[in-house]
Amino acid sequence: MPDFRSHCPTPADAANAAELTLSADESHHLVVVNRARRGAPVVAFDGHGREWICELARDSKTAALLKVISTRQAAPLPCRITLAQALPKGPSMDAIVRKATEIGAARIVPLESERTQVHLDTGREDKKTVRWRIAALEAAKQCGNPWLPEILPVQNATAFMRESAKAHAAAHATALAANAARAIAHAAAHTAAHDAALAADAARATAHAHAAGAATDDAAGAATNDADARGLRLIASLHDGARTLKTVLADYRAAHDGRPPRDALWLIGPEGDFSPAEMREADAAGIIPVTLGPLVLRCETAATYALSILSYELQTP
Numbered sequence: 001m002p003d004f005r006s007h008c009p010t011p012a013d014a015a016n017a018a019e020l021t022l023s024a025d026e027s028h029h030l031v032v033v034n035r036a037r038r039g040a041p042v043v044a045f046d047g048h049g050r051e052w053i054c055e056l057a058r059d060s061k062t063a064a065l066l067k068v069i070s071t072r073q074a075a076p077l078p079c080r081i082t083l084a085q086a087l088p089k090g091p092s093m094d095a096i097v098r099k100a101t102e103i104g105a106a107r108i109v110p111l112e113s114e115r116t117q118v119h120l121d122t123g124r125e126d127k128k129t130v131r132w133r134i135a136a137l138e139a140a141k142q143c144g145n146p147w148l149p150e151i152l153p154v155q156n157a158t159a160f161m162r163e164s165a166k167a168h169a170a171a172h173a174t175a176l177a178a179n180a181a182r183a184i185a186h187a188a189a190h191t192a193a194h195d196a197a198l199a200a201d202a203a204r205a206t207a208h209a210h211a212a213g214a215a216t217d218d219a220a221g222a223a224t225n226d227a228d229a230r231g232l233r234l235i236a237s238l239h240d241g242a243r244t245l246k247t248v249l250a251d252y253r254a255a256h257d258g259r260p261p262r263d264a265l266w267l268i269g270p271e272g273d274f275s276p277a278e279m280r281e282a283d284a285a286g287i288i289p290v291t292l293g294p295l296v297l298r299c300e301t302a303a304t305y306a307l308s309i310l311s312y313e314l315q316t317p
Helices: 024-033 093-103 120-143 155-197 202-228 246-254 276-284 299-315
Strands: 004-007 019-021 041-045 050-058 067-074 082-088 107-112 232-236 262-268 289-290
Touching: 004 024, 004 120, 004 289, 019 246, 082 093, 082 276, 093 107, 093 120, 107 120, 107 155, 155 232, 155 262, 155 276, 232 246, 232 299, 246 289, 246 299, 262 276, 276 289
Parallel strands: 004 041, 082 107, 082 262, 232 262, 232 289
Antiparallel strands: 019 067, 041 050, 050 067
């Protein structure tokens, strides 16, 4: 990987871009901080998986120009992971955002919970969000991640859990409706095949109907399983009854024909963990309590550990 990476918002004709002009901030970082000079190899990325392999054509401190040599679109990670993190004290959230970006989290949701000691007014929240996005960008440059996580505004933890439950129920209802529509189409296909069989040679039509029916069965089954592949929602817990991640994932795979989830949500509490009332809300929302081991971890350690083990398990056959 080249030594230099720069962020560049997606241009109008991204696939055919011949040159890219960096912003003043990115130009300063590349030319002044990293001391890149004309002819140096640079990888530019847009934060949405697209990368341009470039050469520095103009080493301007305010408007560096990159000559595009080739472009590529990176595949996303197999599971879209959301970290919902209760705000910790001090600068720990900056570190959590950096580590989450390095591990490949797709979305970060800061939460205010009952035991959160940091409460932000609108002005401070906006400044913090900008700061976290800068931290994510710095981490993406450092680790080579072409995907920048979406960082949402601060939300109330209980409200977030309830909205998560509504979204999960809506996705389930959509999947059931899609499955019903496919079942109707499947039945119609069988009827058409049967009518064709009556009008054609019996042996050939029968074979054709069996083949068409088998193909339709396979397609309908695959579509049904695909619709059932919903997300996994977890909450790190110090309370009794929390399960291990391995058992939760094993149960999920057993219920989904051996396939892992496409989306996963991790809720991580503040200092002192989520309150008993919040844990009851999580349970009512269908969010599964998962233990991170027998030791009490700091917030930033818990977030990094939780994301790491989940990402590893989902990327390991």
